[in-house]
Structure formats: structure tokens, C-alpha cells
Amino acid sequence: MPSEHWTHPEPGDGPAAVAAQPTPEQVIAGLRATSEGGAELTQLLTPEGERVASPQFDRYVDDIDAEALKGLYRDMVLVRRADREANAMQRQGQLGIWVPLLGQEAAQIGSGRALRKGDMAFPSYREHGVAYTRGVDLKEVLGIFRCTDHSGWDYQAHGFHPYTIVIGNQVLNAAGYAMGQKFEGKVGDDDSEATICYFGDGATSQGDVHEGFVWAAVYDAPLVFFCQNNQWAISEPTERQSRLPLYQRARGYGFPGIRVDGNDVLACLAVSRWALEECRHGNGPVLIEAFTYRMDAHTTTDDPTRYRLSDELEEWKLKDPIERVRAYLARGGGADQAFFDQVQADSDAFAAELREYCFNMPEPPPERIFSNVYAESTPLLDKQREEFLSYMDGFVGAEGH
């Protein structure tokens, strides 16, 4: 396993020295490198599209031939296109807000495609790409952002839990779910189940994430903690949350942590498959830090020019997750222009369908306010609902006050 990025002097090693602290440079190198994310980054495909051999991880993607890679490429293009469309629709007033995934396509598609049918994914609120890999129709995701519902899809059919907005909550929920898989005897061999849980760099500070680590470790839960370190928690860079690279957090709990190039779909797929396999065999949990970058604003209400430099963005553009696959495919002959054109056309159609759907989404009926508060409703709610409906009736035909 990796050595430390920086070291303290031995306890009692002479007078306490200021040198014991990591230098800002060290911190930055480890935490928010605009370089390659440090020596410990697992990468299979460079930003330039060169395939790098990995004795450890190649075996996890040896089934990924040109066709399969083209599939991953297509996935990424489609979710990016959908993301941009949704962002535009927010600008046009069709969505209340949008949470862009731009830049995080590889992390989401790579990890999402590593999952199997029986697995469960617990997203935060930015994992539209993972939703797509779980077979969730992205139209069903729009309701949250158009504010017509709080969560639309069938979580069970898709193995994709509702979005969780309160930072960190889902990590404990996922730990519980994974404990359940274990209690049901679904862990132990190649056919077993596992759970993956997504959260951000900022989330790592929350008590719930820690408790999720504690529980998963103590109960050997088949849970992959998938931290997308996109370098920012709204306006706060990762240094505001940690001195060390986040994958190293796992060290204190006794399970493995690994940093993967979050802009490398192949590496994300390989590392996630490895981690999930560990979990299926009862060796969970595992922490993956996908080192990536939030290329757009935090949400459509955010203005990142207030807190970060465009230089950083420009640097990260050179590491685009889609471009590197395109370069690799184009160079290796795995794909020709017709393929790229077709994917482009598919993604336009995909976006158009989304747009069409969004513009025509029905408003929820007002009485929905009272539905499903409980499995078994209450007299108070029933009364409020009835009063509300008869009150509303009073307005029919009238102009109101």
C-alpha cells in the first residue's frame, strides 16, 4: 500500500518542530493537484488517450474490448448531453434548479457500469450518470428539479435509491442496506450482492459519513464508499475539509482506500469492479476516492467566478473524461468518424426527448400534498385534506379575493 505523502517526526524526536506540519505545497499536491492527483492515482488511460498497463487492475477490464469501450464512450456522451440540456432548460425556466455533473461522467459511468442487477446504489444528488447506468430514465430524474416531485423512479426495480440532499445521510442508510444484504446471506461468493454509496469531498466532514465507516467496518458490510472528490464543496476547496488526500481516511478504520483517476472511465470501472468484488466476498467495505473536477457551477444558482480561478478550469479541461476515450478509440482504430457522428446524433435525440418531456410535464395535483405522508393516513390529515379540497372548490369559477 502507498506510503505517506508527508510524515511527522517520530514522537519525541527533538523539540517540536514546525516542520512537523505538512507544507502548503504538500497539502496542495496531495489534495488538489491540478497535476495528475499525486503518485498514487490509479490510471489506465491518460488524458492524452494512452493506455497505461496496470498489473493490478488490467484483469478487471480485460473484457473491455473496443465495442465495450465504445459503449462507455456513448454513455458518457449521452449523460453529458442530457446534463447540458437540463442546465439549459433551467436557464429557460423549465427547471427550478439543476445540479450539473459536467466533468464527472467517467467517475459515474465507470462505477455505475461496474454494478450488477442485484446491487444497490445510494446516490447523493449529482449522480444522474449513475442513474442512467441503473436503467433509470433520466426523465424520471427531472421531476425533482422541476419541483413536481421529491423522487420519481422505482428504487427497487433499478437498484437505485432516491437522491439524498442532506449531506452524508445516505452513507449511513447505505451501510444499513449493505448490512441487510449480509444478514440475508447474500455475501460470500461471486454471485453475491453489494452496495455502492456516493458522496462528495465536502461530505467527508459529516459525522454521518464517519459513522457509516464505523458501522460498515464493524459489520463487514459489502459496501463501496465512492467519494467523488470534485475539488469543491460549493465554494470551499478540499483543504477546508482535510489535511490528507481523502482516500487515506480509510486507514484509520482498517479497510482499504484507493485513489482513482475520476476522469478515466476505464480505471473507474476497474477499481470499482475490484472493490465490489472484495465486498461480494465479504472483504468490504472499501473506500474509493475518484479524483475529478466539478467543471460547472455547484448548481445553477451558484456563481463559481466568485471563488475560483478560471486557470484551474482550463487545466482540468485538458483532462476531459470523454476526450481521452475518443482519442484512444480514434487512434487505435476502434471507432471511425461514423461512430462518433452516430453517438452525437443519438445524444441529440436523447436530449431532445428529455426536453420534449420536460416541457410537457404535468403539474402534480394539489391534493398530492396530503398523499403518502403515512402508509396509514391519520384523521387530522384526512380532515386537512378535505377542508383543503372544499376550500379549493370555493375558488372554482370565482376569481379569488
Added chain:
Amino acid sequence: MPSEHWTHPEPGDGPAAVAAQPTPEQVIAGLRATSEGGAELTQLLTPEGERVASPQFDRYVDDIDAEALKGLYRDMVLVRRADREANAMQRQGQLGIWVPLLGQEAAQIGSGRALRKGDMAFPSYREHGVAYTRGVDLKEVLGIFRCTDHSGWDYQAHGFHPYTIVIGNQVLNAAGYAMGQKFEGKVGDDDSEATICYFGDGATSQGDVHEGFVWAAVYDAPLVFFCQNNQWAISEPTERQSRLPLYQRARGYGFPGIRVDGNDVLACLAVSRWALEECRHGNGPVLIEAFTYRMDAHTTTDDPTRYRLSDELEEWKLKDPIERVRAYLARGGGADQAFFDQVQADSDAFAAELREYCFNMPEPPPERIFSNVYAESTPLLDKQREEFLSYMDGFVGAEGH
């Protein structure tokens, strides 16, 4: 720094193997050794009272001559005697409950004596020994357990914060306090201030403790986290909280963690002095795990025979924190029988005084219920208070209903 107690295979190292998990033996060796607490235990005085040289830590106790050691011995005997007295008084109905420190004298006296006047200590609820080192009259501690007050002493004069019962809360409070020391420029040289915060092995699972680690690390707070791992959180052994020895938790945050023999007062003093010095110089925080044992019940309401074997207790008796100092002093000629007799007599007098005080403690006046809810009271409270007093007046001379 120490190597891992156990290792995972390299990521991707062949098919996931069950061997990747620590064996129960490994876990137990690291976590709850009835042996010496693992190879990484810092110890200066063996259970047999032999002084072991430590190139790293000897310098931190080179001022501890026989006189000073006798002082530490006396401290420990006194607080143990007071603890036993209080325990007995609870049995006699004079206290509502007692939280014994038995077995943890060295951890508390060693760390407490490492503090200076300007420092602040944040206890949990078991740190009567630390209270004593901070100059708090143990009589003032009794009120909490006699249920006459929630906290008696002058926290500021003594640099000893009120007890905190909600597990983990004080760790964040201490982090804030230490941040304040830093903001006030009280950190940076030998004359600087620092904070120490006490909590148990069970507490490490709480989100607040994690957040305390995060905050202290991010703000370089001059804070020593002092975890007394007494092997039990009520009925739960440390394995219910962690796979790894607790001092290793620090690894994930980027500050040093160290395990000290919590039954070795000299080692606790040395390691605490080192850690505090680090903090004073701006190199905080530091985590100390004092490996010790809760020799009595969790509290006087607890019955440990329901969940632990007496073998364990017997093993730990051989590691008594007081006996080893006595052996060392007796053997080295630092103390004669007269000294030991004198300490015994002092401690009896100390306990008698406590007892005398306890039996004669005044009841708090009923109107105290309404005092100090706010710095500035409210009309509602004033009204409730007045009504209460006039209601009480109605009973004067009457026999009640």
C-alpha cells in the same frame, strides 16, 4: 511511525480473498490485548516496576526524580481512595450514582499533571483524577452525583471544563476552545497554551468525535485528544467500535496518533507532555490512546458480571497503575515504608473529609430550578417561579393533600 497491525492484499492482487480480513486473533491482539497492548505501546515503567529506557520519551520526564514520582504516586493513591469512598457512599445512598475511575488513575494523573496553568481540560464524566490535578476540590465534583447540582466548580479558575455526559459533545467544544487559543495568538512557543480533551473508546464512534478531528486538523488547533481506552463502553468491548487500534484512527486525518500504556503514569506524563508541546508549537492536534482498563463497573448501576469474565479483570490486576510505582519506589529506595504509610494516612484523611462533606451537603433551594436558565430571565420563567413560590407557601404549616 508504526507499521500496520495487519494488511490487506494489494488492490487487484488476485481473486478477492477472505484472507484480506484481519483474523479474529489479529483484531484481538490489536484491540483488546490482555497482553501488553501490542508492540506499539509506549511504556516507561513495566507492571513489575522496571524502568524501561525510551530514547524518544525519556527527555520528557527527566525532571521526574524520586520526589516527583512520589508525588505522582500520592496523587494516584488519593484519587483512588476518594473514588472508592464515593463508590461506597453511593452504596450507602448518599450519592445517586457514581462513575468509578478505578484502574484509570495513571492515565488521568499522568496526563493531568502534564498540563499547565493556562491550559484547558475538557473531561467526559469519569475524569475525577484529572479534576484533582487541576486543583478542583473533589467535594465540588460530588454535587453532580448527589444530584444537587449539574456542575459545581469554577471552570475558568481551574482550567477544567464542566463534565459532559452526552458522549462526544465535548470533543467539538474542545476543538472550538483550542481554535480560540490559536485565534488569540496563544500558540507558537514554549509559553503557549493548549487544550486536552478526554473521551472513551466508545465515544470514538460518535460523529462529533470525527468532526472534532476534522476541525482540529483543518484549523491546526492546539488540542490533545486523550482517549482512555478502558476496553469497554458499558457492556460493549472495543471490537464493537473499531477494527483497528484506536490510536490509528489519527492516520486518516493527518496528525499523529500514539498508544501509551494507560496504566503507566510516567509514560502517560511523558507522552502527554510531548503532545502538549507539539500543540503549543502549532503542530497540533495529536491523538493519544491510553490503553487501560475499567476495573470496576461502568457506574454503580451497572453489573459487569453480565458481560465480561473475571479472568480479564484478574489479568489486569497484574498491571495495576499504583502497584508498579510502589514497586519501583520501594526497590530503588526512593521511598521507605514511612512514606507509604504517610500516603495511606493522607488518603484516609482525604476520604474522610470527602465523606464528612458529602453527608452534610445542603439541599439546593427549590427556587434554584428557575435560576440561570438564561443570563437574562424571561417573563414566563419569572411568572412560573412566582407561582411556584406562592404555591409552595400554601404548603407551609399544612400537611399537603
Added chain:
Amino acid sequence: MSDLQKLTIGKAINLGLRRAMEEDPKVLIMGEDVGKLGGVFRITDGLQKDFGEQRVLDTPLAESGIIGTAVGLAVRGFRPVCEIQFEGFIFPGFDQISSQVAKLHYRTQGKIKMPIVIRVPFGGGIGAVEHHSESPESLFAHIPGLKVVSVSNAVDAYWGIQQAIKSDDPILFFEPKKLYHSGAMKSEVDTEATPDELFKSRVVREGTTATVVAYGPSVKVALDAAAAAEDEGKSLEVIDLRTLSPLDLEPVFESVRKTGRLIALSEAPSESSLTSEIAARVQEECFYSLEAPVLRVTGFDTPYPPAKLEEHYLPDLDRVLHTVDRSLAW
């Protein structure tokens, strides 16, 4: 057929839990010290021994973790019963309760069920240190999506815990810790009977002079007061609320229409509380029946005082009677 046993409240809950676990393998018990120790109040005594460590979980020490993992287990199809050691330690779990437990069913339009029971020993009078004697139930009654019940006797304890576990809604189950092992509170529990509905209040003593509504440990205080009042020629009707959210105030309205007077009793502080809610609803429903305003007998609006003072803090028989007199004098 009936099977009668004389049980304390604590033992009744223990047996209710046991039966629920026997009947449904998806029922789990989770909490601090609930396993080998059987909980600090021994309410889960013997369950881990008989059902194993995978159904009775001694969890790590963190309440958000207990509730948060229970949520995930519920999503997976389990029916977790979480024990909070003392009500004062429920607050680290407050976020998971209000953000997830209370809202997941609504969020998913019913697709996710939350059959979680959170058992909370609550209330004062046990001579304990801080955080061990509080009454935070009103906080949960204010949160839509949660149901809140409280039991006052062994029969309701035995059935109530089973009904709560069977419910597909999340339920905060407040248990009167002071009475857990009270021999005086032992009662015959017919384990073959058909229990009363969980979400219904109940008249536990009939009367005509005034009505006292109470729940949990205060029901005993109300009944004691009613017995004492009888000696003075006053006939108090006592209602055990049983369900705190949803409130079932129909029996209270009916009673007030008869007596014209209501005293609402609780150990909790008064401000923005359940007793406020009762007063608000009753004055609206029974506006013309009330001969005096709804009066409240509650803990004072202070933190729970040192236990040497708790006898003054907690509403007792005398304060109830005093308040009945105030009501009668209106």
C-alpha cells in the same frame, strides 16, 4: 382462550418484543448494550441469547448511526426496533429521524416504507444525572411523517410494542422508565386477547367534575389525583392519550362536553408542546362547552433540574388537584 400473566411494564415490553421477533424474522433489535447486557433497563433481556447477534445488535456508540443504518435496513425490508438508551441521547439521531425516517415514504410517494420503531425510555423521577430524565416527545409530535405513542401500563406496553412493530409507519415509542419495574404497576396481561387499537385514546376513569388528560408516566399521577379528589367529593375523568401523534382527541372532546373543564398533564416543558396542542384543539372544538380555559400542569420551562429538585419540577398529585381547583374557581 386466554393466557394471563401478571407483568411489570418492562417485562411486558420484553415479552412483546420477543413475540414480535418470533412472528416475523425481519424484526431486528438495535442499540447500545441491548445484547449481552439486555439494555441498561434490561428490556431486551435474553433476546440476543435466543435470537442471535444478527437479530439483536449491540451497535457502535452513535445514535445517528443506529437510526441511519435502521433506515437502510428498512429499505432492504427489515423491521428495525431501535433502542435509545435514554431520551436525552436521541438528539444525535435527530437529523436521520427528521430528514430520512419521517420523509422517505412521502419523498417516494409511498414506494419506500419505514417500519421503524424507536423505543425511547423517557421522563423523570428516577434520581438521575442530567440528560436522563427529559420528555422530548413534543419535538417528534411536531414532525410530519412520524407517529408518536406512549404507554402507561403493562397491557398497552405488551400490545403496543407489537402493534408499533407491525405498523408500516415509523413510530417513536415513549416508555415511562420510572415505572418499568414498578411492582405496583404490575397488571394482568392476557396474551391471547384482542388489543385496543394503537392510535386511540382511552377513558381510564370516568368522572363528571373535570377532565384530566395525560400520557405515559403522568397517567398514574392523574389517576392518583382522581382517587384523592374523590375523597374531596370531586369526580375527575381521566383520559390516557396513548397516541401523541396522531392525536386522538375525540374522547377528550366528548369528555369536555360533559365536564366543561380540562387539565392537560405532562412532564415536558409547556412552550410549543403537546399540551399546547391539546389546549389549542380543545378550545376550538369545545368552545361553547368550556366553563374554564384548558389549564396545563407541566414541567417548568427550564432544563431538567438536578434530581434533588425533581419532586418540585415534576407535576404531582397536588399540582393536579391545585389546578383542578383553579379550573373550578374560574
Added chain:
Amino acid sequence: MSDLQKLTIGKAINLGLRRAMEEDPKVLIMGEDVGKLGGVFRITDGLQKDFGEQRVLDTPLAESGIIGTAVGLAVRGFRPVCEIQFEGFIFPGFDQISSQVAKLHYRTQGKIKMPIVIRVPFGGGIGAVEHHSESPESLFAHIPGLKVVSVSNAVDAYWGIQQAIKSDDPILFFEPKKLYHSGAMKSEVDTEATPDELFKSRVVREGTTATVVAYGPSVKVALDAAAAAEDEGKSLEVIDLRTLSPLDLEPVFESVRKTGRLIALSEAPSESSLTSEIAARVQEECFYSLEAPVLRVTGFDTPYPPAKLEEHYLPDLDRVLHTVDRSLAW
């Protein structure tokens, strides 16, 4: 001498914070994104630039951490002002608030002061996703040891935040986020005036037909309703509660003695809430003056619905007038 500025509520708080920081170097601002970004609502805009990173702290992302470290800073003598990004995210900090912030002064018999202000943007009507539109203020009003205020206009915002910071008691400061940047809510703030006391309610419109009591964003709704009612010949008295705990109900009692009718208005769900408390207290104090029961206009007892439905969920002018009519028809 007077210095007049026309300010939005948001800008008024910003200037109030600035002035408090200028006057007392112990005042700190802590929260998520409060520094460079100036907070997601820009309420702390420019403060880090002028006061530095040691007085305006972009904290790690954890609310228990924010409140818990503020407690320690307060013990050390600082006066922390914590920003909670949205009210729905205060819950991870609930434990520190109820166990430490609310109780340390009492626990230490006044030796430790807790001059902490917790700023909470609250309420709905902004078309947001879940957890961004709630009204949890009643939960805090129920906890002894805390004080809770809410502002409805720029003048109170400017002075209130400064008064709250000067107070030695911990204060939850609820800010009507919907109105932060409303041009229509701009008002003249005289920065040299002597402000009203913080813990006092205020009659903001006189009337005779019925009284409407409201706070925070609902005050505007009440005033709009009063204006509309006037056209119908009804004269509504409107009271801005301002302080939610302690409640200052004297002006309400006085008003009810005059009008005989009270409508309590709030966006929060009704059960065990502030409006329950108001009803409970008023029916007791004004028993013989009330010509109809105290009626409430509140959010429904459901989780906050998807924002497309919030116009139906939130009490509006029409529901207030409808309820006034119900009161008059009693």
C-alpha cells in the same frame, strides 16, 4: 442625528453583522461558504475580505461541528455567529444545540455564558428542492435555555441581529429567506436610531374586527390580508410576534380583549407548534374576551411538498381572510 439607508432585509443583516464585528473583535462568523462566497444568500458578503479568515470562517461541511466548535469558542470568550445554510440542515447540529448551547449556562449556574447566534434562513416560497423551505422554529421554542426570534423587515433585521449578538443568551435567529432580496420589502433604516427591544412583540397595524398574529415571512401575508380586508370593510389588527421564545403575548392579549378574535399565522405545521402555544395561552388569558376560538392558519401537517405545490401549502392572503370569516361566523 440620523443616517437613513433604504435596505433590503438581506442587506440590513449584512450591515448589522458588519457593525457588530466592528464594535466587538470577539464576534466571529462561522459557516459553510460564508467567506469568499459570502454565503449562498450573500448575507455575509464582503465580511471575510474586510475582517479576515480568522473572523469569518469557511468551516468544514458539518453542522454539529459548526455549533459544537462555536460552543467552545464561546467558552473561550468569543461571540460566534453561526450561519446554517438552510433550515433543513440544522438537524445535524440539533444535539449540540439542545444538549450544550441550551444547557451550559444552567448547568454551570451561570458561570459559562453562551452568547451564540445561530442564523437560520427559513420558510418556503422560493421554488426550491426538498429541505430548503421548512419552518422548524417551534422545535427550538420548545427547548428551555434557547431564545428564538424572527424578523420580518429590514429595520428589525438590522437591529435585531446586533441585539442578538450582544445578548449573553443563545439565540436562534430565523430569517425570512424569501424576502431577503425583495425590493418591495426595502425600507428606510436609520442606523443612528434607538431600536425597539428585541424581546417584544409589536402591533404593526391597528384594527378592530379581529387580530392576526404572525412572524417572519408571514407578517407580510398578514399585512396584505389586512389591506385586502379593509376593502371588504373589515379592520384587522396585525401583530408581529418578533420574539418566539420567550413569547411576548401581552400585546396579543390586549388586542384580543379589544377584537375578541384571534388568528395565528405560520408556515409551520400545526401540531405541537408555536401557534398551538399562542392559542393555549390566549384562551387561558382571554377566556372571557374571546368571541370565537383562536383559529390557526398554518402549513399542513405534511412534509414540505414539492415546490410546484407550495402555493397551496403556504398560508396566503386568501386563507387568512377565509379564516377571519370563519372566526366572524362563530
